[in-house]
Amino acid sequence: xxxxxxAGWHPDEPALQDYVDGHLTGLSAxxxxxxxxxxxxxxxxxxxxxxxxxxxxxxxLLEDRLDQAARPRPERGLARLGVDEAxxxxxxxxxxxxxxxxxAVVAAALLGLLLAEAATRPDAVFLLVAPxxxxxxxxxxxxxxxxxxxxxxxxxxxxxxxxxxARSLAVGLTSVVAVALAALALPDRDVTAVVWLLxxxxxxxxxxxxxxxxxxxxxxxxxxxxxxxxxxxxxxxGLGMDWVEGAAAQGISAVLAAAALAALVHxxxxxDRGGRA
Amino acid sequence: MRGPQDDxxxxxxxxxxxxxxxxxxxxxxxxWLVLRLTRRCHDPELVDEVVQDTFLAVWRGARRWDGRGEVxxxxxxxxxxxxxxxxxxxxxxxxxxxxxxxxxxxxxxxxVLLGIEHGDLGGAYAxxxxxxxxxxQATVLDGLTSKEAGRLLGIPAGTVKTRVMRAKAALxxxxx
Amino acid sequence: xxxxxxxxxxxxxxTTALDGLTLDVGPGVTGLLGPNGAGKxxxxxxxxxxxxxxxxxxxxxxxxxxxxxxxxxxxxRLGYLPQEVGAYNGFSVREFVDYVAVLKExxxxxARRAEVDRVIELVDLTGQAYTRIKTLSGGMxxxxxxxxxxxxxxxxxxxxxxxxxxxxxxxxxxxxxxxxDPRRTVLLSTHQTEDVAALCREVVVVNEGRxxxxxxxxxxxxxxxxxxxxNDVRDPGADLAxxxxxxxxxxxGDPPAGxxxxxxxxxxxxxxxxxxxxxxxxxx
Numbered sequence: 221x222x223x224x225x226x227a228g229w230h231p232d233e234p235a236l237q238d239y240v241d242g243h244l245t246g247l248s249a250x251x252x253x254x255x256x257x258x259x260x261x262x263x264x265x266x267x268x269x270x271x272x273x274x275x276x277x278x279x280x281l282l283e284d285r286l287d288q289a290a291r292p293r294p295e296r297g298l299a300r301l302g303v304d305e306a307x308x309x310x311x312x313x314x315x316x317x318x319x320x321x322x323x324a325v326v327a328a329a330l331l332g333l334l335l336a337e338a339a340t341r342p343d344a345v346f347l348l349v350a351p352x353x354x355x356x357x358x359x360x361x362x363x364x365x366x367x368x369x370x371x372x373x374x375x376x377x378x379x380x381x382x383x384x385x386a387r388s389l390a391v392g393l394t395s396v397v398a399v400a401l402a403a404l405a406l407p408d409r410d411v412t413a414v415v416w417l418l419x420x421x422x423x424x425x426x427x428x429x430x431x432x433x434x435x436x437x438x439x440x441x442x443x444x445x446x447x448x449x450x451x452x453x454x455x456x457x458g459l460g461m462d463w464v465e466g467a468a469a470q471g472i473s474a475v476l477a478a479a480a481l482a483a484l485v486h487x488x489x490x491x492d493r494g495g496r497a
Numbered sequence: 498m499r500g501p502q503d504d505x506x507x508x509x510x511x512x513x514x515x516x517x518x519x520x521x522x523x524x525x526x527x528x529w530l531v532l533r534l535t536r537r538c539h540d541p542e543l544v545d546e547v548v549q550d551t552f553l554a555v556w557r558g559a560r561r562w563d564g565r566g567e568v569x570x571x572x573x574x575x576x577x578x579x580x581x582x583x584x585x586x587x588x589x590x591x592x593x594x595x596x597x598x599x600x601x602x603x604x605x606x607x608x609v610l611l612g613i614e615h616g617d618l619g620g621a622y623a624x625x626x627x628x629x630x631x632x633x634q635a636t637v638l639d640g641l642t643s644k645e646a647g648r649l650l651g652i653p654a655g656t657v658k659t660r661v662m663r664a665k666a667a668l669x670x671x672x673x
Numbered sequence: 674x675x676x677x678x679x680x681x682x683x684x685x686x687x688t689t690a691l692d693g694l695t696l697d698v699g700p701g702v703t704g705l706l707g708p709n710g711a712g713k714x715x716x717x718x719x720x721x722x723x724x725x726x727x728x729x730x731x732x733x734x735x736x737x738x739x740x741x742x743x744x745x746x747x748x749x750r751l752g753y754l755p756q757e758v759g760a761y762n763g764f765s766v767r768e769f770v771d772y773v774a775v776l777k778e779x780x781x782x783x784a785r786r787a788e789v790d791r792v793i794e795l796v797d798l799t800g801q802a803y804t805r806i807k808t809l810s811g812g813m814x815x816x817x818x819x820x821x822x823x824x825x826x827x828x829x830x831x832x833x834x835x836x837x838x839x840x841x842x843x844x845x846x847x848x849x850x851x852x853x854d855p856r857r858t859v860l861l862s863t864h865q866t867e868d869v870a871a872l873c874r875e876v877v878v879v880n881e882g883r884x885x886x887x888x889x890x891x892x893x894x895x896x897x898x899x900x901x902x903x904n905d906v907r908d909p910g911a912d913l914a915x916x917x918x919x920x921x922x923x924x925x926g927d928p929p930a931g932x933x934x935x936x937x938x939x940x941x942x943x944x945x946x947x948x949x950x951x952x953x954x955x956x957x
Contacts, residue, residue, distance in 0.1 A: 262529075263525060263529050274545070279527070287786070371759055377748040377749045377776070379745075
């Protein structure tokens with residue numbers, strides 16, 4: 221068999237069949253292949269040569285990989301840590317989470333700045349402000365009102381409480397880390413950098429307990445105001461912020477935190493509705 | 498029948514993030530790609546994996562297509578390089594690139610590519626030594642660079658170039 | 674009966690939303706008709722298990738939403754379209770529907786992809802599947818919400834104002850989709866009496882947290898017989914009057930003797946029941 225050098229040359233049916241069956245080799249197969257690159261007709265003819273089931277299976281796997289690649293990196297990271305797909309998605313989907321995180325980082329940075337530059341009594345300022353940060357950011361992450369899709373999400377079988385808790389936890393932990401870093405700006409790295417943790421835990425958990433009854437914003441504002449007021453009163457009594465370091469303060473914080481936690485667990489067993497928050 | 502303009506339009510849509518356009522490209526091009534890869538790799542699972550890798554790369558790199566030439570040729574360029582990567586992971590899966598020839602069907606394009614006017618090209622090609630045929634297949638037919646062909650065949654890029662020259666010279670002499 | 678509600682009460686601060694509401698809903702399409710503030714949204718939220726009532730009994734799909742385990746079981750068979758479709762603006766249509774599908778326990782990825790494609794196709798959003806939600810029109814957002822409600826082919830669909838923002842063609846398509854399976858229970862709220870007449874097997878008129886009427890659209894219309902008439906000018910006994918297309922004044926209320934009575938429509942009957950409040954502009 222020799223050459224038809226005219227443009228518009230097509231391998232005829234037997235030639236294509238030979239190619240598909242693997243009977244053509246080297247240059248002959250090569251010329252069919254080179255031709256196919258420029259010929260939609262022959263490409264279409266070759267479509268039946270590969271079983272549809274094989275092509276479908278590969279396509280499904282391809283779609284899967286494209287879906288996976290489309291997921292945002294934090295979600296893929298969580299998936300690699302073994303977090304359930306639903307949990308990872310639900311955790312990261314709402315903008316309220318990003319908002320809370322940003323808030324935590326910015327506020328902590330400002331606090332650090334304040335401590336380093338402006339405060340005359342950095343320890344006191346730190347102890348006053350530090351517990352408020354996890355409180356505020358957790359409230360932001362927790363508030364269903366800040367999750368635009370909450371109405372739809374609430375009607376799904378997914379346990380809403382689990383979601384809100386996971387978000388609060390994620391944000392709470394982040395803000396604790398952020399504040400701990402801000403604490404590095406304190407002049408003396410002493411016990412001040414640690415004693416704020418229990419009061420912070422107590423305040424934050426208290427807000428989460430009160431939020432379903434009062435609404436997240438009122439609960440957060442109320443608890444924050446109470447903390448500031450308490451400090452104001454004790455300040456006037458001459459106690460300064462040192463009282464926080466005392467065993468009494470730490471003990472009360474611990475008890476309060478534990479009680480709040482217990483209340484939360486009890487309350488959330490029956491609460492996974494939208495509520496008014 | 499889908500023409501070259503349609504493929505170009507599809508690829509532009511893919512560059513814009515249109516998944517259904519990618520699906521259409523897959524339907525049109527996966528079959529011939531499977532066949533062409535199979536002639537170079539006898540492991541069907543690996544071939545399927547390479548097909549996936551190829552279209553994934555098409556999805557990611559659609560914006561980089563320069564808009565010239567055949568979309569299919571561009572896809573093959575991606576596919577053969579993905580095949581190279583896969584074969585490096587599992588070298589035993591490759592088919593030898595050199596075989597004996599039986600019946601020959603030669604196109605005009607091939608002759609032009611090899612710089613040869615006329616004559617019994619197929620026979621002359623068959624009379625080449627295996628190493629010379631291998632470099633011709635890799636560079637001329639598969640479109641690999643000298644460096645890539647070298648990596649595939651396990652020889653330096655320089656050697657690839659000299660062998661291609663020797664092969665073309667041998668063919669010209671044989672057909673003269 | 675898919676839904677059984679007895680003496681439902683709910684207050685928000687000083688406002689009473691539901692005032693001892695009693696209702697049964699069965700398979701087919703039931704329309705909830707009422708003015709703003711009538712308690713429709715509150716009722717739907719309770720039935721969708723996202724709001725707890727103050728008192729009264731509720732049974733949905735034979736289960737009690739007050740019990741956590743049964744509530745989850747209800748949610749597995751329920752599709753809900755809230756009044757506002759809140760969605761994540763950064764997501765694409767497909768991503769959002771997929772997200773809700775994941776939350777609805779569609780764990781198998783391949784099956785989920787097919788299901789997501791199915792519901793998107795159902796609401797004619799296939800062309801916009803990869804579009805960002807941010808750029809969708811109001812009607813499209815509504816259809817997006819409807820798609821998520823249809824995930825998993827639920828036994829009960831609770832739809833709050835589903836047809837708002839849809840153009841006439843889409844509205845027709847919506848009616849087709851919603852009434853396609855007569856075994857499914859669909860409870861939808863609306864202001865639009867034409868939707869009710871065209872689509873609903875049963876209509877429930879609510880106002881001020883209570884049920885005023887329950888029956889077929891024809892029965893509703895018939896209930897206003899003798900209270901709707903036509904004249905050239907407004908008569909003294911008319912509660913409501915407006916100028917009809919032909920120039921005459923259509924009136925409802927207590928007709929004076931001798932006037933030309935007309936066959937009432939569903940809208941007429943609705944206005945008779947609900948009075949002037951129904952004509953207040955809708956808070957969109």
